[in-house]
Amino acid sequence: MNDTVGTAEDRRELTRLFSTPPGLGRLAAVNHSVIGLRFMLVAAMFFILGGLLAMLLRAQLAIPGNEFLDNEAYSQIFTMHGTVMMFLFAIPLIEGLALYFIPKYLGARDLSFPRLSAFGFWCYLFGGLILLGSMFAGVAPDTGWFMYTPLSGREFTPGINADVWLIGVTFVEVSAIAFGIELVATVLKVRTAGMSLGRMPLFGWYILITALMMVIGFPPLILASVLLEIERAFGWPFFDVALGGDPLLWQHLFWLFGHPEVYIIFLPAAATVSMMIPTFSRRPLAGYHWVVGAIIATGFISFGLWVHHMFTVGIPHLALVFFSAASMFVALPTTIQFFAWLATLWQGRPVRRLPMLYLFGFLFIFVCGGLTGVMLALVPFNWQAHDTHFVVAHLHYVLIGGFVFPVIAALYYWLPLLSGREVSGRLGQWAFWLLFIGFNLTFLHMHLTGLVGMPRRVYTYPEGLGWEWLNLLSTIGGFIMTAGFAALLLDVLATVRTGARSKRNPWQGGTLEWSLDHPPAVYNFASLPEVTSREPLWEQQDLAIDIREGRGYLARTRNGWQETLGVQAISGRPDQIILLPGPTYIPLITASCLLVFFLSFLLGIYWLSAIGAAASLLAALRWAWAGGLDRDWPDQYAGSGLKLPLHPQVIEAPGWWGMLAGLLCNGTFFITALFGYLYLWAVAPEWPPESFIATGILLPALTVVMALLALMAFHQAVRVNRLGQGGVGTVLLASAALSAAAVVGCALQISTGLPEPTTHAYAALTTFLLGYCGLHALIAGVLGVYCWLRLRAGYVSALRSLDLRLSRVWAGYTAAVIVIAVTLIQGLPLLLGVGS
């Protein structure tokens, strides 16, 4: 149909619609390419900082008895090195990478929630600046990047060093959660036509599983950070043994996050490998479904290994064996991926290009890191090597081999696409050999340094222990590696500024991102293609030309809308047109309100912190208000004779999936809190407490009933609205009132039935759980009023019911957590015969 073919005028209009305003307007950017690049650039800055810190550490350890740094400075530097590299470099870099490339791989114009990724960027930047600022103020965290209690408790760290870590990292984690939700919804819903799950590029699978792992993996650390910060600020003794807490609870919560994080970092790097090797082997990846299965298996099994970081804390043998076995088993899915890559190279016609050199470095180094990982999974060996430099060497082999080398390969691979410039290669090869030699010179014999007994985190050591030459070699290697990174930086800058213009698709890749302009237009695709294979550019001749010349879906512009296709998640059949938001300051404003909350909490100005929290909630509601449609629209032409509804008018809108992903995250937080509650009950030495909750049965029963009635009211509102009947507003107000009653019920249980939370971990955790329930009921009440206002303003109709349905899901979750928490809190003491 000629009327659906895009014109040059359409492409100009697309450019105008998707562009970021100049000047201060850049602060309003939401476009995924802009946000992705910002993430990657800021992460690179933090990488340089983390590298400089590492050089200081190596300089200090070069010779015995060195007085270059004192104990305090060394502690701050190694803590910040780990923190910066893990939280401010590795995770944000993969976020940037995924945000930038996922729409380009999936054939979309942007992400499902562009404002959410912009919000995530500001949270990352602000959290990073809090941590960075603490270094210049001399109050940087100094108790290791894992903040073990009781060292990080108020007694042993009285300054704000630990608070900086807890608050800064939590702020950054808000960004990670936003990323997880964004990417789950995007990969499932925002793809081009024909891209079923079975045809999705492996990059999509890797990012989907990584995003789900982040959604589930980060809440334990957020919970741990919140609990420790509350303990430090208000004296609630979650980790204080004398008052019923347990420092090992911190270790469990931290490593519940910490070990999956290794795979959260590795999987996106493996994603880039799985995209590069087929391109340079000139054939599709061998064993696609084997790799998909391996990715899913890694996602699950990596959550069953955390205790191998705690083998020396005194755990019964059988538990050690469970975790030892799981730690070894996770090598299986990783091995499957390796064999798939090797089989692809074997069956293909590999060509030697610069990214392949770095992939060789990755294959060699990561295999070594994997093997020492299997060694550390063996309990007797672990007991010997624990907290020695062997572990330092192992983790660097895994993280630099498994993340940094493939990411550099990916940088060179995508540089022509990102910059429009050709990669020259000479300096890049020099950089590789400096990095490869420097890395192994730093870390290979560091295994031996550990095996001969040098512990981690000591700022100096005496002569005569046989560690001198090993450390000196490591320091020399570290500086060679630094020279390699400097050469790499120089090469990339030279390429971007003075490199020759790259031709299109210089590596002859088969996936959709190579059909784009180099660098890509702000809207990515002038028209969205119908794909029929996983490597459409190899299988569908002239596809790239058709895309550019507007012979595809949504080639025409209308109504000033930014549009992209939404598909049925499994089949890839188009089922909606997603309307994307334009530039807005609201993500920055919301993140700034959160900054007020976090910063004032850090400084102990709690009244200001409360204002920051309230302002954040208001900003979030204002944000939500800006979405949706104020009238019903008929289905719109999408091209190729297809008519589709707009996304606010369909059941399975991206927002629905975003809510599910958000509640998955929230639910993990809640379940982890329940784990903490039961863990302390079963294991902590100073239990049982002197008294348990004493509210009688009426108050908790009423709280549960109010929450269930509120859910029923929301359900009724959705039903009445769908049938087009009157009275929706009244039902919504009733749901708000019932939610408010549930809030009061939770508050009364805390105030009348519990001892002071500072007296025992039982009272502290019970107060925390009831507070969590009350907060959720409060938000449900606010949503009731919000929906009522939306209804009055004309944003809700029988066709446009997303607001109501999302609020109902929230109310359902709230009712579920209230039922579970109240039953557990009231029932467990009775069940064990200790309650009144």
Add this chain to the structure above:
Amino acid sequence: MTPAGWTIRALLRLSAGLVVWASAFVFLYAGFSLGCQAWAPSPDEGLNNPVTFMLAGFAVVHLSVLALLGWLWWRRPVAADRGESETSRRVRHRVEGLVLVCSILALVWIAFPVFMVAPCAG
């Protein structure tokens, strides 16, 4: 079934084996911790104690569920459906099968120590 319901069912099928494995892991670890608190059998009793029996029961039940899922997977027809091509459906089916095999191996691997180590020693 709604499109969303179909999607959730398909995603659950892809990971069903590992969900069962995760459940087994939680039951074994929590059961062992709480069992040792409740019964506290002496290591001298070896494997003849209620904790080992309970853990073995958990392992067998979960293995049975995995076997059932495997049987259902074997019988499930693979055909084009709701706009998804047969090729794409076949890819999902293979992944489901691989994940099930991986889950069975993983469960056997982590559960066999139950039959070899006295539960509350150490």
